[in-house]
Amino acid sequence: MAEIQSGVKRRKRGFERTSSLLNRRIQAASEARGFSQSKLLTHWEESVGPEIAAMCRPVKVSYGKGGFGATLTLLTTGAYAPMLQAELPKIRDRVNAVYGHNAISHIRITQTAPMGFAEGRAVFETDKPKPKPELTPETRSCAKALAEGVQDDGLRQALEKFAGSFLTRQKTKEN
Template structure:
């Protein structure tokens, strides 16, 4: 009787990083890391450019409260740069609504703002296209291609490959 070895497959990085970061996020009150990692998608690019989540403060349970009593909503603490704080304050209802829609239940009841510089993630710089002279040289080296769009794309690809 022979056994086939189990196939190993590449796993997405998110599958490995999520469990590793979960304890750090839980210390900040984030039950799910997705509120931080998908902040842009939850609140929109406009709000995400001026505010970012710091932590969620859950209210303490009162002694003697029944176990099935409705949980009081939490406070979402946002880091906001100084001048934008008033704008975020005016948009608080919209932000709370979007966060609760993301969670699927009314988890957050209010916002607390902390004025501090944002800790933005570095964004990739847009790549410049290949040099037009290199594209022309690559196009001259190509065999005849009937489709002009395909010919241009192949010329740009060839110039980009030679550039690197």
């Protein structure tokens, strides 16, 4: 980045991805809770698996005075705590795989009541993506007609797929 005389940084390029603009802020927020790897927070389900992620969430990482190994604090409801206790070695191995070394030496489980957070309950399950609506034959033929003049097969197929998705979304918004 080029720096102007007033100390304000300017970008050299045109448009940038939102993720690249927010990386520093996300990293700072993660590090404030002790997470040097924000991937652990943002990709929790992929890090520990869907079964464990449905039972708990990482809250913070605290480091001891000696600097040997950190403690990961997990939040769960009371019913899941005994099951998580049995899975601690597996959780520790998976979390340390994210860090790339044995950063976490202890895991502490903290519990909350199922009806205790701001919205009235602690939810650990992630929302499943909605199934995509099926293309009707009418929509498919309309999309094919829109991409008809394109000579390149790959581009034509991509345009047909895009037009089909767009037309389907428009129909669901109208209904």
